[in-house]
Amino acid sequence: MIHVYEELGDTSRRRLLGELCTGPKTVTDLVSATCMKQPNVSTHLARMKVKGIVRAEKVGRQVFYSLMSAEVEAIVKSALTKRDMHVTCCLKEASANYATAATNGDESSCAEIVDLAIRAKMPLLDIYQELLGPAMILVGAWYRAEKIGTAQEHMASAITERMMARVMQSVMPAKNVERTALLGCGPNSWHVIGLRMLGDYLTVSGWRTLFLGANVPHNCFLKAVDQNQPDLVLVSCVAQDGFDGGLSLIRELSGRRSSTYRFTIGVGGPCVCMNREAFLEAGADFTCSSLKLFAEEYLPSIERTGKVPAVA
Numbered sequence: 001m002i003h004v005y006e007e008l009g010d011t012s013r014r015r016l017l018g019e020l021c022t023g024p025k026t027v028t029d030l031v032s033a034t035c036m037k038q039p040n041v042s043t044h045l046a047r048m049k050v051k052g053i054v055r056a057e058k059v060g061r062q063v064f065y066s067l068m069s070a071e072v073e074a075i076v077k078s079a080l081t082k083r084d085m086h087v088t089c090c091l092k093e094a095s096a097n098y099a100t101a102a103t104n105g106d107e108s109s110c111a112e113i114v115d116l117a118i119r120a121k122m123p124l125l126d127i128y129q130e131l132l133g134p135a136m137i138l139v140g141a142w143y144r145a146e147k148i149g150t151a152q153e154h155m156a157s158a159i160t161e162r163m164m165a166r167v168m169q170s171v172m173p174a175k176n177v178e179r180t181a182l183l184g185c186g187p188n189s190w191h192v193i194g195l196r197m198l199g200d201y202l203t204v205s206g207w208r209t210l211f212l213g214a215n216v217p218h219n220c221f222l223k224a225v226d227q228n229q230p231d232l233v234l235v236s237c238v239a240q241d242g243f244d245g246g247l248s249l250i251r252e253l254s255g256r257r258s259s260t261y262r263f264t265i266g267v268g269g270p271c272v273c274m275n276r277e278a279f280l281e282a283g284a285d286f287t288c289s290s291l292k293l294f295a296e297e298y299l300p301s302i303e304r305t306g307k308v309p310a311v312a
């Protein structure tokens with residue numbers, strides 16, 4: 001069994017063995033789960049097959065790879081658990097490593113960091129709030145300090161959106177709570193990562209979630225409200241450039257409510273936090289500065305009573 005420890009010393013083979021812990025996989029499954037290139041996956045698997053660590057079984061036209069024995073599985077699981085612990089303990093470091101990899105376009109390393117967090121059973125809320133969110137803020141700091149350029153900032157954003165989709169594939173949604181949330185940004189608001197985090201959190205909490213994305217014209221936003229009759233509408237306004245569009249959107253949304261149809265309006269993002277009173281006056285029921293605050297203070301109250309709590 002000494003071979004297993006040797007193979008775990010290699011990053012790529014460790015990731016493949018980790019994936020095989022969850023059951024038999026084809027090369028295609030492993031390529032999509034690890035973002036590694038197909039010839040690399042095949043080479044590593046062939047090597048580990050010769051060493052008696054994995055086995056291949058043909059089912060119809062497909063070849064499934066699995067761990068050779070329960071003993072191999074136990075070794076892989078215990079080794080991964082130790083490393084996974086490392087990620088949870090060193091979140092700050094993991095976040096910085098993630099930001100470096102994302103700005104270098106090294107999506108495979110980003111996936112590895114995210115996968116370690118997933119395997120460590122870190123909740124989605126923590127992966128978003130403690131790992132990916134701070135990494136994007138770091139990317140912003142590097143951009144401002146001119147350590148990276150616009151292309152790298154865009155690349156990191158695109159990778160992060162894909163990593164969030166990866167996280168979502170690994171979580172089981174809670175029981176359907178039969179409520180609908182509609183999320184979007186007003187005109188001239190292009191920052192969607194934070195709002196997407198909220199949407200994903202609502203989805204795993206059992207909400208039907210409709211995500212409209214960035215820069216949504218008012219009339220389209222209102223039409224989506226009319227068509228879907230959401231219980232909760234969340235608007236994000238991160239940069240000052242989106243202030244006017246965001247504020248007028250909240251006014252129009254608020255005007256859409258009637259005595260027979262009410263929905264809760266929440267708005268957040270740094271620009272909102274700097275102009276809190278204006279958004280509340282425009283008709284928002286609450287303003288909120290983070291996913292964590294929303295998840296721990298606002299959502300439980302909205303679900304329980306349909307009302308927003310008084311949070312300072």
Ligand code: B12
Nearest residue numbers: 140189190191192193194236239240241268269288290291
């Ligand atoms: C990535 C990024 C972009 C990407 C966005 C890509 C994408 N797909 O989203 C792109 C390249 C498009 C972009 C563009 C611009 N950006 Co930019 N961007 C960033 C950066 C680096 C990261 C943003 C991010 O993802 N953060 C991580 C997420 C998780 O945090 P968040 O968005 O704040 O969301 C959290 C909370 O705010 C809250 N939240 C957010 N929305 C909501 C909504 C509700 C309802 C609730 C409850 C909570 C909530 O919950 C989230 C999780 O905790 C930041 C730097 C930073 N410090 O944030 C700059 C930053 C936000 N950008 C900035 C600027 C100025 C711009 C541009 C104007 C730059 C330019 N000159 O072209 C443009 C256009 C912006 C526009 N009109 O909207 C400024 C904003 C400053 C300001 N106050 O105006 C920042 C802060 C950078 C800086 N320091 O200068 N940007």
